[in-house]
Amino acid sequence: MARQIKSAEQRRGELLDSAQALFFERGYDKTTVNELIQHAGLSKGGFYHHFTSKEEVLEALVERLASASMAQLSDVMESPDLDALARLNAFLSRARKMKVEQVPQMRGLFETLFQPGNQVLYHRINTASMAVVTPLLARIIEQGRQEGRFDVPDAHLAAETILQLGAASYRTVARAMNAAGTDEADTAADELDQALRFQGVVVDRILGLADGSVDYVEDGFSRAIVGALAAPSQ
Amino acid sequence: MARQIKSAEQRRGELLDSAQALFFERGYDKTTVNELIQHAGLSKGGFYHHFTSKEEVLEALVERLASASMAQLSDVMESPDLDALARLNAFLSRARKMKVEQVPQMRGLFETLFQPGNQVLYHRINTASMAVVTPLLARIIEQGRQEGRFDVPDAHLAAETILQLGAASYRTVARAMNAAGTDEADTAADELDQALRFQGVVVDRILGLADGSVDYVEDGFSRAIVGALAAPSQ
Structure with missing residues (x-):
């Protein structure tokens, strides 16, 4: 043998x-x-x-998952006929679609990351995932600067700042996790929606665009996420 | 007895x-x-x-230190004759002054928080300190909304987002910590300065102000911080 x-x-x-x-x-x-x-x-x-440690395994796993997700976005990244805003919006739209699809199977992970006391692990994981996504987002922003459509002094810092915004909604997402499947689910989804719409305006402004230019969130997204969080993981 | x-x-x-x-x-x-x-x-x-745990002691200590700092800002918060932008700039200026003054004695804390592997503890501490500062910053922003000078949909979310920006410069500050007192100190200070100036523009834009309205950083601040980090703690 x-x-x-x-x-x-x-x-x-x-x-x-x-x-x-x-x-x-x-x-x-x-x-x-x-x-x-x-x-x-x-x-x-x-x-x-x-x-x-187990934490280090999780970190490496999240890196692998983020890289696999980014590989799925290669058509959006490479397509020659998209201006920067169209590319950014396609990128965000596909990223949201993947999130809604992945949440049910990843529930076992999310439950841990959004449990009281685990914010520290969340930040470690968030950093690992940001390291994968930042260069791609920075490329799109740099394209927008080259085209003269995005008015922002530094593409890399802009990408980092935009991705960091997600961490600002940690508490809101944690509340949504706990509310999923309960009577509070709709309220939690509305609150998440409000936080994400605010983040969308911040992204517009960071890039020097008029409010509402970047499609950061769409109707029904927050409810879809909270609904997916409520579904049993298996 | x-x-x-x-x-x-x-x-x-x-x-x-x-x-x-x-x-x-x-x-x-x-x-x-x-x-x-x-x-x-x-x-x-x-x-x-x-x-x-010791982490919990640190968390409570940081809360106490942040509350004490905020108490020192009560004149800025209460002064009736400041418009929101003047109040915000006075608030930020005094906060920077306190930082430069406090850094030398707090070096023993900072060394820990910015050491590789301690980002998780940093985030816990940052959350504790943000909880103290957010309501004050939100009050200033709400004043600006009432005055019709700040164009931002939500004062509390704006305050959270602005304070969260600090966390985005974690790596830059960590590099500055390591560079303090070495040949790399000036380069590290310049990099910190660039990151802070970018954050300043983001704050302007979040609040719907022209770039450069908010005095988020001043000439010499980053060098003063890196210099203070290099000084022995006792």
């Missing part, structure tokens, strides 16, 4: 596959490092060769 | 006094819970009656 030799990269990938399966199915909190190790068919030493 | 009976509130205050003394002198990382307990002359049970 030929023993399969796997590269370190392969083993790391398999570990992340296991983490994704377990975190999504059972939830992040309910998965132990030992269960991860067992599921991936690794030794303890093998695990600690790649990661120092 | 009359035994002095102290209220729970008094003991909590003394614990925070001890934490402030030790965190500022030795640094947060180098102070243990046992040292805190000893310094405050408390029992272990007494400590855990008030706090569950």
